[in-house]
Amino acid sequence: MSSTAIIEVEHLKRTFHIGRKASVAALDDVSCVLRAGTCLAVVGESGSGKSTLAKVVVGLESADSGAVRIAGQEVRPTTARRQLRERAALVQMVFQDPQGSLNRSLPVSATIDEMLRAHRPDLDKRGRRARVLELFAEVGLTERHADAKPAALSGGQKQRVAIARALAAEPKIIVLDEAVSALDVSVQAQVLELLKRLRAEHGLSYLFITHDLSVVRDIADDVVVMRAGRIIERGTVHEVLDDPQEAYTRLLIASAPRPGWKPRRGLRDALMGAEA
Numbered sequence: 001m002s003s004t005a006i007i008e009v010e011h012l013k014r015t016f017h018i019g020r021k022a023s024v025a026a027l028d029d030v031s032c033v034l035r036a037g038t039c040l041a042v043v044g045e046s047g048s049g050k051s052t053l054a055k056v057v058v059g060l061e062s063a064d065s066g067a068v069r070i071a072g073q074e075v076r077p078t079t080a081r082r083q084l085r086e087r088a089a090l091v092q093m094v095f096q097d098p099q100g101s102l103n104r105s106l107p108v109s110a111t112i113d114e115m116l117r118a119h120r121p122d123l124d125k126r127g128r129r130a131r132v133l134e135l136f137a138e139v140g141l142t143e144r145h146a147d148a149k150p151a152a153l154s155g156g157q158k159q160r161v162a163i164a165r166a167l168a169a170e171p172k173i174i175v176l177d178e179a180v181s182a183l184d185v186s187v188q189a190q191v192l193e194l195l196k197r198l199r200a201e202h203g204l205s206y207l208f209i210t211h212d213l214s215v216v217r218d219i220a221d222d223v224v225v226m227r228a229g230r231i232i233e234r235g236t237v238h239e240v241l242d243d244p245q246e247a248y249t250r251l252l253i254a255s256a257p258r259p260g261w262k263p264r265r266g267l268r269d270a271l272m273g274a275e276a
């Protein structure tokens with residue numbers, strides 16, 4: 001496995017001010033590394049700062065201090081089109097709800113065509129159509145799916161379109177924010193298989209935000225555990241999930257649904273009681 005860093009996050013801080021007096025430290029001195037060609041999972045309960053970390057990494061959200069370097073280049077929030085396009089060619093994001101990037105009244109191929117217009121100026125209309133069909137085939141969809149409106153596709157198929165859209169920019173990194181969380185378990189397994197295959201075939205690296213530890217075991221190499229804006233434990237998936245050092249991580253693992261699991265009390269209650 002490669003040990004070259006493709007994303008380096010250093011001492012990120014981000015505080016949100018709510019009203020005049022209240023504030024929440026969404027990121028409180030967060031540092032981590034995504035190694036090229038690997039998958040780094042970010043886990044933690046709701047509100048622990050996972051999405052804020054993902055957004056700062058892709059430049060959708062700014063940090064108060066700290067640094068993010070992608071392929072050695074520092075990332076700063078920008079509205080400059082050229083810089084946004086350069087960033088998008090390096091890192092793409094896939095969200096939990098694929099609906100956001102789809103226009104209800106257009107065939108789903110339109111969203112890929114739009115991406116190709118931005119990132120493949122060398123292709124004419126016919127070339128883009130051929131590439132759209134290639135990308136659909138890569139994610140296990142057909143021409144019939146490409147020409148369908150979003151409403152005619154299942155959740156799993158729409159998420160495959162979102163992945164094809166990300167691939168259209170030919171990125172090195174994909175940030176996935178709860179990208180398989182809304183899918184049924186069997187569909188989830190298929191999309192995870194697809195992501196693993198694409199990672200191998202394209203040499204991709206994944207920053208994988210999830211609250212689901214079974215997904216982490218399936219796809220990730222390394223994992224960081226976040227709590228209240230801080231990384232409280234980190235290591236390989238094997239180290240963290242099989243030999244957790246922190247009480248909070250042990251509770252996350254103990255509270256994760258698995259066959260035969262019966263909830264005794266709310267995860268939140270249990271986690272609130274965990275020692276920091």
Ligand SMILES: Nc1ncnc2c1ncn2[C@@H]1O[C@H](COP(=O)(O)OP(=O)(O)OP(=O)(O)O)[C@@H](O)[C@H]1O
Nearest residue numbers: 016017024026044045046047048049050051052053
């Ligand atoms: N734009 C915002 N304005 C105010 N507070 C925010 C904003 N974005 C996030 N927060 C707060 O920052 C903290 C971290 O939020 P974040 O969405 O990063 O957590 P998360 O771990 O991704 O949670 P979830 O799994 O529920 O999405 C939360 O307390 C949240 O309420």
